[in-house]
Amino acid sequence: MQLIRCPWCGPREEAEFRYGGQAHVPYPADPSALSDEEWARYVFFRDNPAGPFAERWSHSAGCRRWFNAVxxxxxxxxxxxxxxxEPRPVLP
Structure with missing residues (x-):
């Protein structure tokens, strides 16, 4: 079992958390102006790198707060x- 450090509760077992997708995806400035294709791209298309990746996580079985993780x-x-x-930390 992997431990994930919640910024409010400290280290907890991974079973207490839920993945929330890619972090730092800005909401469209004018969503009503988007075409169906542009809206679908915003909703469904995300980066998928091999290596460090900023993600959103929820401590669903604990404090129920959202946080970001790399x-x-x-x-x-x-x-x-x-x-x-908080800003995304700069990693070495």
Missing amino acids: RDTVSHEFLAVYRLD
Whole structure:
């Protein structure tokens, strides 16, 4: 079992968390102006890199808060965890 560090509760087992998709995806400035294709691209198309990737996570079985994490998609190691109101950390 992998431990994930919640920014509010500390380290907890991964079963307490839910993946929420790619982090830092800006909401469209004028969603009513988007075509169906543009709206579908916003909703469904996300990056899929091999390596460090910023993601949204929810501590669904704990404090129920959302937070961001940088996770290596190859090793599944969490490299950084940060609150939604904090900037993405610069990693070496």
